[in-house]
Amino acid sequence: MRLTTRGRYAVTAMLDLALHGDKGPISLADISQRQEISLSYLEQLFAKLRQMDLVSSVRGPGGGYRLSRDCTAINVAEIIDAVNESIDATSCNGKGNCQNGGVCLTHYLWDDLSQQIHRFLSGITLDSLVQQQEVRPVMLSGAE
Amino acid sequence: MRLTTRGRYAVTAMLDLALHGDKGPISLADISQRQEISLSYLEQLFAKLRQMDLVSSVRGPGGGYRLSRDCTAINVAEIIDAVNESIDATSCNGKGNCQNGGVCLTHYLWDDLSQQIHRFLSGITLDSLVQQQEVRPVMLSGAE
């Protein structure tokens, strides 16, 4: 199972889009500055986000990215799925052939855990993160 | 966050202990054979499990490991904690200094997720895995 900075970066960048997206397309350079993520790395991540139709792009000066759906209709699990291979915790990718073609001792445990995580993350929309942002005091992240 | 074969191996090995532990101490060589995990690697894992007092060892011929507590009193979260650094999903290890000493945009999301996973895994005891083993038909894992 993988849940590393890649997934975190992707969610952070998408949230940045959700927060600033009302002012037209947002360039990766902006996100790069605000969130302290390397531009080239962002480009790689956004290539995948675009493939999964989570964002759409506008090229040329003044261009950038915008969410391709309303932020109430994009959840965190989708974002992580798009950039990470998966959030599966089993060794067999859910196939159940972990040991000699059969399920290993702990297959169901990891399978259940994966479902648990997926259920949790898919219940959280970008919008709900935006709401939370407005309630919880944003220490700095930009200002200061 | 890390949840890889290391943690899976550890849980599998501990479950093997729980399943066979009634016949006195179990050698790592046995577990290595049954679960198809390299002996040397098991030794490393059990060093950590022993440090955390999850297992106790008996040296010499006929020796091996046994659970240091009843299998109703050992949960999966402990096991993973013992061999993996942690099951924390934040980048700051829960410290909240992810960005310029403050919390990053998505800190609370990962913090919540970590708690969720921890709660799930700590609710599952070795004993409950043993029960499950007896109920769910063990496709092969040895037989067939």
Added chain:
DNA sequence: TAAATAACATAGTTTTTTAGTCGGAATTAC
């Protein structure tokens, strides 16, 4: 039309982690 801006594409590099190896030392049953 030229220059600037930004996405798009791909290849390569560095760093970290994982998984596993190796060689040996200590302990204990027989």
Added chain:
DNA sequence: GTAATTCCGACTAAAAAACTATGTTATTTA
């Protein structure tokens, strides 16, 4: 004393993650 076993530390190979570099293409604007 020998064999089985844990214990210990260093080492290595391979994979993945994180990041860099270099360019190409589309689009706007002056």
